[in-house]
Amino acid sequence: MGLSAPVVIVGGSTAGLATARELRDLGHDGPLTVVSDEAEPGYQRPPLSKRGLREELPPADAAAGLDLEVVLGTATGLAPSVVELAGGRTLPFDRLVIATGARPRRLAAPGQTGELVLRSREDAADLRAALARASSAIVVGAGFLGMEVAGACLAHGLAVTVVDVDRPLERLLGGFVSRLVQDRLAAAGGRFLRGRATLLGSPVNGVDVDGGRARLSADVVVTCVGDVPNVKWLAGSGVHLADGVVVDGRGRTNLPSVFAAGDVVCAAWGGNLTRRPFWANAMTQGRLVAHSLLGLETPVPLWDDYFWTEVMGCAVKVTGPTPLAGEPDAVEGTPEEGALFRWDGPHGPTLVAWGHRLSAARLRRLRLEPPEPAPAAAESAR
Structure with a gap:
């Protein structure tokens, strides 16, 4: 592909903007369009749970100086060489990068209101406002996000209970680190309850644990139970989907001229197809896809083995x-x-x-x- 061919990136995510920046750094000077379903594309998500619940939200400035067109809208379909948007608009492309990320997995029953999650700047603003009015919180999910949210709740002076079927961070970091995390939670004044949670009330005001073994109530209930890749818009497109968009080691999908990067990506890891939705992977895959898209040797592997979190x-x-x-x-x-x-x-x-x-x-x-x-x-x- 030439350095002036039009490229469309669907998703104003970390991976999408990393791809755009790397393309420009590599000399691509053609039309570059980023489609975003958020009014403020181009911000980093990790600070939302680390600083954004306690301080001012980080600026949305990742797209600064990139000479690109931002189209605010939602992708609804993919046809040969065309992205379809809500409202009937279409965007032709020479090369396409799918970087639509993921959305929070939810526990609320149909019609149940008031479930709080944390993924976007808007979510962070809503949650921070709720914490300012609250005296107690329940966090459902003891993974990285759940423990970071629990730490923010404790920093606001709330009484906090974390509920999960597994111990904190145990699924990924094992029992040794999990014990350290649980000790630190307890030392900070938080409580951990092991069990499966069902949300109560509408709006949500508590949880039922293990079908009645315990019933808890709180001013704020936040669910942090993983995410779901945003791939519904690709139904019928011919893109190979599993738990996300399946790519090879260069970020290429099974369709010519179509690539993918970030939390939406599913690829081989340890002998299985999997997603690894970490910030470092989104950044790495953005760089890799830019090189691959231009036909250049890729300087990094698809997966980065680094991630970090903050525990109280x-x-x-x-x-x-x-x-x-x-x-x-x-x-x-x-x-x-x-x-x-x-x-x-x-x-x-x-x-x-x-x-x-x-x-x-x-x-x-x-x-x-x-x-x-x-x-x-x-x-x-x-």
Whole structure:
């Protein structure tokens, strides 16, 4: 493809804007159109749950200086070389990037109102306003987002209960890290209740746990139970769909001239097709797809092995294969003062920096270094 051919990116997401920026950096000077169903495209989502519930929302400035056209609208279909939008408008393209991301998975029954979620700037503004009026909160879901929301609720001085069928972060980081997370939640004044939650009330004002084992009420109930890829608009298009848009290692779909990046992507990982909706993957895939789209050698793999979160003020950075199991093979430091944990798994090592002042780049380099040999046992006295 030439450097002047028109490109359409559906989705003003992190991945979509990363693709646009990389295209311009690589010299693409043709028409570049980004379709966004949000009025403020081009902002980073991680700060919404980390700072956005406590401070001002981050600016929506990721599209600054990119010389692109932003079309506010919702994609409703894909035909050969044409994106169909709500209202009947169509956008022709020479190359297309699908970067429509995902939407929150919801627990509310049909017609049940008042379920709070966190995905967009609007969600963050609504939730922050609700927290300012509340004295108690229930967070359903003890994954990364759920624990970050729980931390924000505690920072607002709310009584907080987290409910999930698995212990905090256990599905991805295993029991060892989960225990640290649960201890930190308790030390901050929060409570964890293990079980399956059903939302109560309309508007929602509580949860039922395990069919009546416990019934809880709160001023604010937030569900953080995963996401669903935004692929309904691709029905009938011929794009290969599984749990998202299936791509190869260069971000290409099964249709010529159609690529995908970000949370909507489904690809091979550990022998299975999966999605890995982390910010680092969205950024990496944006760069990769821009190179692939221009016919250039791709400088990075499809998957990035790095992600990070914040647990009640403690930064947790991870690089390497997951999920984790068992105790770490090596420990440096202490959880109280900052620690580095290492698991040596069959697919390579994984490092977890717990409250440790390490940059992402330094953590990645440490993962590639061989572990320090264990000190030789002292010769027994004769």
